[in-house]
Amino acid sequence: MYDRIKGFRDFYPEEMAAHREVIDTVEETARNYGFREIATPAMEPTEMYVDKSGEEIVEELYSFEDKGGRDVALTPELTPTVARMVVAKQQELPKPIKWFSTRPFWRYEEPQQGRFREFYQTNIDVFGSSDPSADAEVMAVAVDVLTDLGLTSDDFDFRVSHRDILSGLLESFEADVDVQDAIRAVDKRAKIDEEEYMDLLTDAGLNYGQADNFDEMLHTDADELGTLAEMTGSDDVAAAVENLEAVLSAAEDFGVREYCTVSLTTARGLDYYTGVVFECFDSTGEVSRSVFGGGRYDDLIEGFGGQPTPAVGFAPGVMNSTLPLLLQRAGVWPAEELSTDYYLLQVGDTRSVAARIARDLRESGHVVETDVAGRSFGAQMGYADSINAETVVIVGEQDLENDEVTVKDMESGDQTTAPVDEFPGDRERPTYDDFA
Amino acid sequence: MYDRIKGFRDFYPEEMAAHREVIDTVEETARNYGFREIATPAMEPTEMYVDKSGEEIVEELYSFEDKGGRDVALTPELTPTVARMVVAKQQELPKPIKWFSTRPFWRYEEPQQGRFREFYQTNIDVFGSSDPSADAEVMAVAVDVLTDLGLTSDDFDFRVSHRDILSGLLESFEADVDVQDAIRAVDKRAKIDEEEYMDLLTDAGLNYGQADNFDEMLHTDADELGTLAEMTGSDDVAAAVENLEAVLSAAEDFGVREYCTVSLTTARGLDYYTGVVFECFDSTGEVSRSVFGGGRYDDLIEGFGGQPTPAVGFAPGVMNSTLPLLLQRAGVWPAEELSTDYYLLQVGDTRSVAARIARDLRESGHVVETDVAGRSFGAQMGYADSINAETVVIVGEQDLENDEVTVKDMESGDQTTAPVDEFPGDRERPTYDDFA
Known part of the structure; x- marks a missing residue:
């Protein structure tokens, strides 16, 4: 280490x-x-600093001789x-x-x-x-x-x-x-x-x-x-x-x-x-x-x-x-946290549908993650929470049989279903409220 | 030099x-x-690279001993x-x-x-x-x-x-x-x-x-x-x-x-x-x-x-x-040119009005320049052209007597006057077309 x-x-x-x-x-x-x-450039000839500020400046410089024999300084x-x-x-x-x-x-x-x-x-x-x-x-x-x-x-x-x-x-x-x-x-x-x-x-x-x-x-x-x-x-x-x-x-x-x-x-x-x-x-x-x-x-x-x-x-x-x-x-330092617009949660073999939705949402400029580690429902939900996902779209095998996905608002915990073909559809930023 | x-x-x-x-x-x-x-960091211990890639890698590194005796490499x-x-x-x-x-x-x-x-x-x-x-x-x-x-x-x-x-x-x-x-x-x-x-x-x-x-x-x-x-x-x-x-x-x-x-x-x-x-x-x-x-x-x-x-x-x-x-x-390299939304051109002692308009336009997120070199009309117009200003707003002493400014579209060369109090007014991005 x-x-x-x-x-x-x-x-x-x-x-x-x-x-x-x-x-x-x-x-x-x-x-x-x-x-x-x-x-x-990150590097200049050392003499540029010496000429400007005197020889003492070298003490404060990361200066060295490069492999071509040049005296250089960061x-x-x-x-x-x-x-x-x-x-x-x-x-x-x-x-x-x-x-x-x-x-x-x-x-x-x-x-x-x-x-x-x-x-x-x-x-x-x-x-x-x-x-x-x-x-x-x-x-x-x-x-x-x-x-x-x-x-x-x-x-x-x-x-x-x-x-x-x-x-x-x-x-x-x-x-x-x-x-x-x-x-x-x-x-x-x-x-x-x-x-x-x-x-x-x-x-x-x-x-x-x-x-x-x-x-x-x-x-x-x-x-x-x-x-x-x-x-x-x-x-x-x-x-x-x-x-x-x-x-x-x-x-x-x-x-x-x-x-x-x-x-x-x-x-x-x-x-x-x-x-x-x-x-x-x-x-x-x-x-x-x-x-x-x-x-x-x-x-x-x-x-x-x-x-x-x-x-x-x-x-x-x-x-x-x-x-x-x-x-x-002064209390105006920005929040130190990640922000994520959507997490596409896959249940069963639903990757192709989840990927299609993720792709459409990304094309609207959103930050979208989906599972790339083959993980369980719970592990995915925990991850979605850790990245502060606003909306989780659950793409499950059973929902898909009804041509539906589940849309979950992560702040309220509320969820509802939406037709898979209309997600995102023409919507710029579909959320739970659009389908509730 | x-x-x-x-x-x-x-x-x-x-x-x-x-x-x-x-x-x-x-x-x-x-x-x-x-x-x-x-x-x-721009710098790491040299040994990190030697351990990973062997002693030969040092030939390709900008490596040196820092003033504290550490062997470091860019x-x-x-x-x-x-x-x-x-x-x-x-x-x-x-x-x-x-x-x-x-x-x-x-x-x-x-x-x-x-x-x-x-x-x-x-x-x-x-x-x-x-x-x-x-x-x-x-x-x-x-x-x-x-x-x-x-x-x-x-x-x-x-x-x-x-x-x-x-x-x-x-x-x-x-x-x-x-x-x-x-x-x-x-x-x-x-x-x-x-x-x-x-x-x-x-x-x-x-x-x-x-x-x-x-x-x-x-x-x-x-x-x-x-x-x-x-x-x-x-x-x-x-x-x-x-x-x-x-x-x-x-x-x-x-x-x-x-x-x-x-x-x-x-x-x-x-x-x-x-x-x-x-x-x-x-x-x-x-x-x-x-x-x-x-x-x-x-x-x-x-x-x-x-x-x-x-x-x-x-x-x-x-x-x-x-x-x-x-x-x-492949011919898809972005244009290598500056883009500027507005240039505020001052004629005579009109700095305070030009500055007020510049400030309002910047608050809407626009790129706005104005004269900070006390230059002539021609020199300012030449500069506005060199920075590809889309719209030049001419703030002249005489126009101001009528409470007006001149709005010039730099592509067409067309210009018209606008009430100074309405520029920008409620408009997000006022141009020549708004006043012609």
Whole structure:
């Protein structure tokens, strides 16, 4: 007997049925906004990740040398891959490019609440528009995904921030600040104590007074963002605030502004974000890790050798991830059970009739099972029950002598007979009620 | 600029749309027969494959040592994984267990026609029934998959054979035969010349006369299989012929017997098959490699440390595989194009109205795009055309002064106006015709 690998999971049918419903909902939301499905390799050259994130990233990668001597890595995220794909067909693709895909990714990290070494994300991205309405559309998809899954604004905090406001504020100090380090400190803020946070900011180049001042500015209310530009006198901050307000105005048009909380203490850890960033949390904090995040990353495609191409996107984790935990916490996780429209129960040698009926019902798109194990009446009825069959059609030798079958409603237990030639007949979905 | 890895492919939206349609068809067929979706890890302990297939298999694996010192391999096929999963929950799972899943697999092989290092299969298996109707149900799903995809019996050869007939015939000779080697020779028969084939059979322990005799028996017609038992006097052959005939009789009941050709020269390469095996080929031979195969493998679960559990299944390749090639050859490959129900074209500052209409239409389940790039009328119309929008709704400042929008049918080019408050109104799918 073999064990599965640590950090990996098997999904049996009941659990998978719930996950499939979640994935279908997420994908349908993306499709309805005109995002188009793509499919991508599970493996890329390791250097693609090293070039983007530095040599340290290798520690988190499933990387190895393949039998042809290539240094390859299992994809830990989709962004570098889609960047590569955009660059490869940059001229021919109509803009904006709107793509989605659902697939597993792999990272060699220590498993914890909602984190596995294999996890599934739906990546949703727009390439080729720097317009604030592109940011807002991505945010609208993100919020719609959450509400389409049954969550309400009480269940989640959707925090919106802007990288250029953070960097503009940092650069407005008379200090030699490592902006990326300081932003990483902001990203860690909620997970560390205040002293450690202040140390990180001073390590990044601010003095304590500046760090304190900076942190205070991060708590500016949404309707007073304009004061940040005044206080700092920074054109960069003014432009970034204007951009954030334009995105929020578009979000208003798109019907999702009410879900958004401006929160400059939200920073997102990854270095490649360049504009609006957002992050979703469980409002109760019971799911302690971020549910998902996203934002604008305008420089990545150029960094991959392409024409300058603005980009914005996000990636909810749909399996082995925190989103399912939030749905469970909020009581909107889909039922983990099988559903079956019909079970054709054979008594005696009635397979050909049962098969004909099963075939007709399947042609109407129904889920139909029949006995393929030569089992007894009781065993078949137990099985039909275990797969939650709604209707059992009993095809018995004696009934057939009268050209009849028995139709049993499994919820009520009621049953009646129906003419075999009229089952299903012209009926799309015949049930007990049609013959009772 | 980075290259993707040899033997791996990117799927852009148009191509993916066609593949998605194929995958949806295959999965819906399986679902309608009551197969339930599972999801499985991309990685397993390497020893799982070595124990099953021998040390040579490592040459074809993407195997490596992970950062925790585990010898792991990317899954080259699903069967060992589902066997592991069945064993892990053998007691609690109701039988028969009917599972399907679609996902990528990886093998380090030389790419050729329809073969890539990363390929996607839908695996469809029944565990827990040795009844011939289980074999026949799997064959019925396989044939239905092909016909649901638009193929006819003229397009493919569906060849059915039986491992126990082959082994029974081989064992009936007065010779020390390596049955697996001889069956592998039969599997290779179509790809090698006759001399080489005969050499392989004699290497396996037959003399030339026996090899010749054996090959002749493999060409026995379907309605004369009974003669094989008589000729050899083998009870094993008699039982296997009876089993094959019972499977074909069930296939008749299930409506797919007419698609099946009995062909004992079909053997399937893998050692673990134990009963009925089948394989699908392009009837024109233009796609030279097997389209897919399957069969019964009753010993595998026990070999994985479980209770003896009969099993039968098959796995059509749905991407980077031969099935798409057959569909293309037969002219039933789905259109590779985007489809879009509505494009909301904004002229002037009309975003809030366009967004309201887009939202209403999306709520009815339509695919709706609108401008998120601040582009001109012409650029938007060009984009709407590139995504094959059926209807363009033009939301212009001037029309809005009259409380109207313009509805344009993109196929005919006809357009008319509609009251903005009635679009979409109560209509599920408003088009030009509703207002002309």
